[in-house]
Amino acid sequence: MKYSKNKALTFLTMGVAAVSCTSQSAKQEDKRPNILFIMSDDHAYQAISAYGYGLNETPNIDRLAKEGAIFTRACVTNSISAPSRAVLLTGKHSFVNGKVDNVQPFDWDQPNFPKLLQSDGYQTGMIGKIHLDGIPQGFDYSMVLPGQGDYYNPDFLINGERVRKEGYCTDIITDAVLDWLKNKRDPDKPFCLLYHQKAPHREWLPAEKYYKEYTKKTFKEPAILFDDYEGRGTAAKTQEMNILKNQNWAGDSKLYPEVMEKLGIKETSDWGINALKNNLGRMNAEQRAAWDSVYMPINEEFKKIYPTIKSDSAALMRWRYQRYLQDYLACIASVDEGVGKVLDYLKENGLDENTIVVYTSDQGFYLGEHGWFDKRFMYEESFRTPLLVRYPKEIKEGTRIDKLVQNLDFAPTLLDYAGVEIPDEMQGESFRDLASGKTDQWRDAVYYTYYEYPAIHMVKRHYGIATERYKLIHFYYDIDEWELYDLEKDPHEMHNVYNDPAYAEVREMMHDRLTALRQKYGDSDENDRRFLKEYLEAIKR
Incomplete structure (x- = not known):
């Protein structure tokens, strides 16, 4: 079968166009x-x-x-x-x-x-x-x-x-x-x-x-x-x-x-x-x-x-x-x-x-x-x-x-x-x-830190861990106090149960989890002391 020059050009053009469209389509998909x-x-x-x-x-x-x-x-x-x-x-x-x-x-x-x-x-x-x-x-x-x-x-x-x-x-x-x-x-x-x-x-x-x-x-x-x-x-x-x-x-x-x-x-x-x-x-x-x-x-x-x-x-x-x-x-x-x-x-x-x-x-x-x-x-x-x-x-x-x-x-x-x-x-x-x-697989605990004290609003320095149900917080520097909350029973965090005997096992578990998270992320008491020293020096200036 013979093709005229015009027909050949037409098919070539169609082929280029098809390749171009395919390329643009792929580019759009990517x-x-x-x-x-x-x-x-x-x-x-x-x-x-x-x-x-x-x-x-x-x-x-x-x-x-x-x-x-x-x-x-x-x-x-x-x-x-x-x-x-x-x-x-x-x-x-x-x-x-x-x-x-x-x-x-x-x-x-x-x-x-x-x-x-x-x-x-x-x-x-x-x-x-x-x-x-x-x-x-x-x-x-x-x-x-x-x-x-x-x-x-x-x-x-x-x-x-x-x-x-x-x-x-x-x-x-x-x-x-x-x-x-x-x-x-x-x-x-x-x-x-x-x-x-x-x-x-x-x-x-x-x-x-x-x-x-x-x-x-x-x-x-x-x-x-x-x-x-x-x-x-x-x-x-x-x-x-x-x-x-x-x-x-x-x-x-x-x-x-x-x-x-x-x-x-x-x-x-x-x-x-x-x-x-x-x-x-x-x-x-x-x-x-x-x-x-x-x-x-x-x-x-x-x-x-x-x-x-x-x-x-x-x-x-x-x-x-x-x-x-x-x-x-x-x-x-x-x-x-x-x-x-x-x-x-x-x-x-x-x-x-x-x-x-x-x-x-x-x-x-x-x-x-x-x-x-x-x-x-x-x-x-x-x-x-x-x-x-x-x-x-x-x-x-x-x-x-x-x-x-x-x-x-x-x-x-x-x-x-x-x-x-x-x-x-x-x-x-x-x-x-x-x-x-x-997936529904995800972490079941998160880590928190807060450093800006003494300062406006006077919120004490603290760090802590939260799971889907519990929260453990350590307030430190000029105090040394722990708070534990059961968010399921106390969503507004009105009652610290850290010293409640009924929560002794939960408290121990949360302490273990907190230690593990601090190690995972690379935090420590040494960090707390260093940042406190830098902060106190900075606010003096």
């Missing part, structure tokens, strides 16, 4: 996933409606739970901001990566997962809050808040250059994320973008649209708002995290100094009045006028009721609790709105199916439980952290995972998804197969 890692600061799991506590509504964050996995026992290795973020990046415990508290410097020269992704072909970006000193390493683009950052008209370090942005911080960060996805991203490369919000960190300054709404709301009090700490030891009794006693009247409750003076209210520290003045001082005239139109009437109303409740500690606690929750949850509303915008962008631009989206916080937070705000303790509300993960290619909709996943596991998990070798020095484990349902 395409590594994008990674969008969203972290907020101090976002309690109780304040995500998917967790079922009924405090507020977070419909956009909830989408990740509906379309992916919600982790109910995710937790941290060290419940304080900078150390938690160092663990996220390095996949190593604080005593290994060196960032044990908010005082010690962070060594950016050590390996971190964005560096490894970057060197393996990923385009990397970091936008928002990192709270680690120095210029971030491992990112093609970084736009980070210096230190804690500011809610209104914040400064950013854009690839190291300081720039002030006009507007509300949460919205600015979201807009920068969208701009990066639209205009700075290389569409031929997989990306890893860290999208980190300052909110809802103290002092909780909401955006105008939400403080106008949330200051009118009333929120349900936790059953243990008036905890007397009788079932616990020295650490719980001597902390300085109580909403009534230790929150700032000006900075936190937003009482104006002139109102405090008129009522004879003394601030808990100079910090409170200075914080309010600095925060409001960053606002432009329009922002300040809008703020005063809502918060001035709150101040005027408090002037009226204060004489009748000033001697009633329960009434004052209730007032301060509502003020706290109104501002805190209003800040979260902006975070949730931003998550929705970014998820919509991914979907509208065909990126949602091949993008792993993680939502988490740097730790948990107290929303009045035990009468507290802040974090630090190994007790559940600050030890546990929200974690939701969406990846349609592997994670089924509506997945619920009750295993003890830690922030220690983020780095190895994301490297696993990207097909990048996990360094031996990383101490976490990939939970990829756990999330996909390929």
Whole structure:
């Protein structure tokens, strides 16, 4: 059979096209996933409606739970901001990566997962809050808040250059994320973008649209708002995290100094009045006028009721609790709105199916439980952290995972998804197969450390181990006390059973497990003494 030159050319063209299509198809099948890692600061799991506590509504964050996995026992290795973020990046415990508290410097020269992704072909970006000193390493683009950052008209370090942005911080960060996805991203490369919000960190300054709404709301009090700490030891009794006693009247409750003076209210520290003045001082005239139109009437109303409740500690606690929750949850509303915008962008631009989206916080937070705000303790509300993960290619909709996943596991998990070798020095484990349902085998105990004492909030130094049912904590340095909790019978950790004869075998078992975990991860009393010495020297300077 003879073929004409045109027919031969036609078949050749068809063959090339077929090979090309096959090649493109294979390339598409082998395409590594994008990674969008969203972290907020101090976002309690109780304040995500998917967790079922009924405090507020977070419909956009909830989408990740509906379309992916919600982790109910995710937790941290060290419940304080900078150390938690160092663990996220390095996949190593604080005593290994060196960032044990908010005082010690962070060594950016050590390996971190964005560096490894970057060197393996990923385009990397970091936008928002990192709270680690120095210029971030491992990112093609970084736009980070210096230190804690500011809610209104914040400064950013854009690839190291300081720039002030006009507007509300949460919205600015979201807009920068969208701009990066639209205009700075290389569409031929997989990306890893860290999208980190300052909110809802103290002092909780909401955006105008939400403080106008949330200051009118009333929120349900936790059953243990008036905890007397009788079932616990020295650490719980001597902390300085109580909403009534230790929150700032000006900075936190937003009482104006002139109102405090008129009522004879003394601030808990100079910090409170200075914080309010600095925060409001960053606002432009329009922002300040809008703020005063809502918060001035709150101040005027408090002037009226204060004489009748000033001697009633329960009434004052209730007032301060509502003020706290109104501002805190209003800040979260902006975070949730931003998550929705970014998820919509991914979907509208065909990126949602091949993008792993993680939502988490740097730790948990107290929303009045035990009468507290802040974090630090190994007790559940600050030890546990929200974690939701969406990846349609592997994670089924509506997945619920009750295993003890830690922030220690983020780095190895994301490297696993990207097909990048996990360094031996990383101490976490990939939970990829756990999330996909390929296995239900997982660790049954996790290790925790906390070092920043003496310091604000005065939470004692401690370390401990948690299993699915029990928790053993050792408070040390200026005390030597042990606490043991049965989370099945006592989920709020109100009764220390360490010296209860009925738990003698459990206590011995937990001590053995704790010793084994300390050996596994390389921790010791010598570490504790070394970090204490370095900390005390640093705070003296």
